[in-house]
Amino acid sequence: MSDHLLKQHRDAIDAIDQQILALINQRAQHARTIGEIKGSGVVYRPEREAQVLTRIKETNPGPLSGETCARLFREIMSACLALERPLTIAFLGPEGTFTQAAAIKHFGHAASTLACASIDEAFRVVEARGADYVVAPVENSTEGAVGRTLDLMVTTPLQICGEVVLRIHHHFLRQTPDMLGIKRVYSHAQSLAQCHEWLNKHLGDEVERISVASNAEGARLASLDPSSAAIAGDSAAEKFSLNKLAVNIEDEPNNTTRFLVLGYQQAARSGKDKTSLVISAPNRPGALHTLVEPLARNGVSMSKFESRPSRTGLWEYVFFADVDGFIDDVPLQAALKDLQDVAAFVKVLGSYPQAVI
Numbered sequence: 001m002s003d004h005l006l007k008q009h010r011d012a013i014d015a016i017d018q019q020i021l022a023l024i025n026q027r028a029q030h031a032r033t034i035g036e037i038k039g040s041g042v043v044y045r046p047e048r049e050a051q052v053l054t055r056i057k058e059t060n061p062g063p064l065s066g067e068t069c070a071r072l073f074r075e076i077m078s079a080c081l082a083l084e085r086p087l088t089i090a091f092l093g094p095e096g097t098f099t100q101a102a103a104i105k106h107f108g109h110a111a112s113t114l115a116c117a118s119i120d121e122a123f124r125v126v127e128a129r130g131a132d133y134v135v136a137p138v139e140n141s142t143e144g145a146v147g148r149t150l151d152l153m154v155t156t157p158l159q160i161c162g163e164v165v166l167r168i169h170h171h172f173l174r175q176t177p178d179m180l181g182i183k184r185v186y187s188h189a190q191s192l193a194q195c196h197e198w199l200n201k202h203l204g205d206e207v208e209r210i211s212v213a214s215n216a217e218g219a220r221l222a223s224l225d226p227s228s229a230a231i232a233g234d235s236a237a238e239k240f241s242l243n244k245l246a247v248n249i250e251d252e253p254n255n256t257t258r259f260l261v262l263g264y265q266q267a268a269r270s271g272k273d274k275t276s277l278v279i280s281a282p283n284r285p286g287a288l289h290t291l292v293e294p295l296a297r298n299g300v301s302m303s304k305f306e307s308r309p310s311r312t313g314l315w316e317y318v319f320f321a322d323v324d325g326f327i328d329d330v331p332l333q334a335a336l337k338d339l340q341d342v343a344a345f346v347k348v349l350g351s352y353p354q355a356v357i
């Protein structure tokens with residue numbers, strides 16, 4: 001390529017960058033003014049963010065993909081929101097967990113993340129207003145529900161105001177760049193389970209599989225000991241400077257985890273919303289049918305139904321349902337009214353925009 005042609009394109013890029021810079025700052029100025037209008041009210045508006053990202057994806061002319069553009073705008077909005085008021089997001093630590101990656105995917109890099117020792121602790125911090133929102137894993141496509149998050153949602157005063165769906169890629173990590181002399185492999189129990197076929201194929205029986213509190217903790221332990229390895233994701237690999245001896249070792253190629261965002265906030269309608277409920281019925285034959293029937297009769301479609309032993313002892317089981325639509329939709333209101341007549345307990349956990357990116 002001629003130097004002349006290269007320079008022409010670079011000059012064009014320089015000029016465009018200056019325009020982008022000016023426009024981003026104009027946008028930020030509007031966000032700052034919106035922040036002043038909101039005053040001391042909540043600044044984070046999940047429904048508006050979902051609408052912005054959806055519009056970007058739908059109107060993107062390319063050649064960049066819609067997903068890529070949405071991620072760029074995710075960061076622009078994150079920076080604009082931080083001008084209004086910076087947010088703090090509690091998550092199950094330590095640094096480098098998939099939950100932290102989900103928090104950053106949802107709120108962008110301008111939000112601060114606060115590592116907590118347990119999911120309980122992350123909820124508690126937000127309940128006590130020590131952080132603005134909590135991001136907690138709720139289900140994995142391979143391993144199923146995260147029981148602790150479900151249990152906490154029954155009693156928390158927080159509401160679900162968003163969801164994040166994250167593709168989970170596990171890597172086999174080690175201090176040394178080879179597979180020799182491995183005595184143990186550390187990871188979270190769910191990650192060990194999600195990679196068990198790969199582990200069976202590539203490691204002998206003598207290699208101990210040790211479950212620890214998080215993948216990031218496993219990576220930290222492996223970084224301290226040359227005879228250990230870990231299974232964890234990209235951010236933990238980077239944080240603890242480990243070699244990736246094998247990448248994407250999860251047995252299920254579409255391994256995804258869904259996370260919920262909770263805070264003292266009811267999201268407004270975005271146009272593409274979900275509502276989560278927890279319901280319970282007295283323990284008698286046909287009880288389950290009693291709970292599902294009002295939803296079906298009122299034409300409310302359900303995307304998830306999950307049972308969980310009740311921890312209060314009042315009922316045998318509680319059921320978690322995700323349904324399409326926003327809380328004040330007429331069919332959903334009718335279904336809830338009917339449910340209240342037959343269920344022993346109904347709690348609306350929140351209406352929130354469906355994940356966009």
Ligand SMILES: O=C(O)C(=O)C[C@]1(C(=O)O)C=C[C@@H](O)C=C1
Nearest residue numbers: 031034044045048049077080081
């Ligand atoms: O529209 C708003 O309410 C804004 O504060 C602006 C903005 C944005 O940057 O577009 C920023 C933060 C909100 O969460 C939603 C959108």
